Amino acid sequence: MDTLAARSDALLRQKGIKAxxxxxxxxxxxxxxxxxxxxxxxxxxxxxxxPSLSRATxxxxxxxxxxxxIAIPVHVDGAEARYDLAEPHHxxxxxEVCQRIFDLPSEDLAVPESLKDFLVRETQVHYRGVxxxxxx
Amino acid sequence: MDTLAARSDALLRQKGIKAxxxxxxxxxxxxxxxxxxxxxxxxxxxxxxxPSLSRATxxxxxxxxxxxxIAIPVHVDGAEARYDLAEPHHxxxxxEVCQRIFDLPSEDLAVPESLKDFLVRETQVHYRGVxxxxxx
DNA sequence: ATTCTTGCAAATCATTTGCACTTTA
DNA sequence: TAAAGTGCAAATGATTTGCAAGAAT
Numbered sequence: 001m002d003t004l005a006a007r008s009d010a011l012l013r014q015k016g017i018k019a020x021x022x023x024x025x026x027x028x029x030x031x032x033x034x035x036x037x038x039x040x041x042x043x044x045x046x047x048x049x050x051p052s053l054s055r056a057t058x059x060x061x062x063x064x065x066x067x068x069x070i071a072i073p074v075h076v077d078g079a080e081a082r083y084d085l086a087e088p089h090h091x092x093x094x095x096e097v098c099q100r101i102f103d104l105p106s107e108d109l110a111v112p113e114s115l116k117d118f119l120v121r122e123t124q125v126h127y128r129g130v131x132x133x134x135x136x
Numbered sequence: 137m138d139t140l141a142a143r144s145d146a147l148l149r150q151k152g153i154k155a156x157x158x159x160x161x162x163x164x165x166x167x168x169x170x171x172x173x174x175x176x177x178x179x180x181x182x183x184x185x186x187p188s189l190s191r192a193t194x195x196x197x198x199x200x201x202x203x204x205x206i207a208i209p210v211h212v213d214g215a216e217a218r219y220d221l222a223e224p225h226h227x228x229x230x231x232e233v234c235q236r237i238f239d240l241p242s243e244d245l246a247v248p249e250s251l252k253d254f255l256v257r258e259t260q261v262h263y264r265g266v267x268x269x270x271x272x
Numbered sequence: 273a274t275t276c277t278t279g280c281a282a283a284t285c286a287t288t289t290g291c292a293c294t295t296t297a
Numbered sequence: 298t299a300a301a302g303t304g305c306a307a308a309t310g311a312t313t314t315g316c317a318a319g320a321a322t
Contacts, residue, residue: 192288192304
């Protein structure tokens, strides 16, 4: 059968990651959450369903995902890192009022002339301000 | 007389900041360092000259500078924050080998259409990869 | 059976805070 | 001398680590 779990499973293996229950759960959580969750949020939401889950496992898993390019960390100010599935490149907008992070459609930001001798592995574009909901 | 110290002094006061010896020292350190230093680096380099200096004061001062828009934090991965004087907007390149951060001349990154209902207060463009010195 | 993964607790690291002391206006 | 700034040490919060137990191959 071709359940969601089975598909996540396949995707992880394809990246060279053994698909444990915890890992698949965290992967699917990232997939369904639009909140760019922090480790604490992931843990808080998953712990009720998986009582044995440990914070360290969430950290392990997230770090593994980042290393394998499945997820990317989003750093806002000095706070806890937040994570996003590494979908095709897109920019982020961080609302300083509600703390939400919005995905923006990828804009093809040309690598500038001044970087011609650099090897650019990653580009991050980050906006900060106030989102429409918080403006009034 | 118009020493460097006197000028820094004036600049800080103009931003509404009382110009203590520590604050002027940290401001000048930021000014002369091209390293985008972290609090630890600032402390380590200034402590020998100012033995009474405390880490907490460096944190206080840096936070004050950020609040007053004199400095901006640069977050690289999960590591310690690093700081830059808030010169006219420019992008950053972070070398993942030597950990240096390079300033790139400001490129006028147009705010994308998708943000028309957002209030954009700040834009950060961040590249990561390998710098020319580390490429061979 | 061996290897990888998990969970817990303790350790570490960056940063903040409370408070007493000092400096400055 | 009142207000603001500093330094220390303890507290907090995020993240990592060591290690014993458990699961998968």
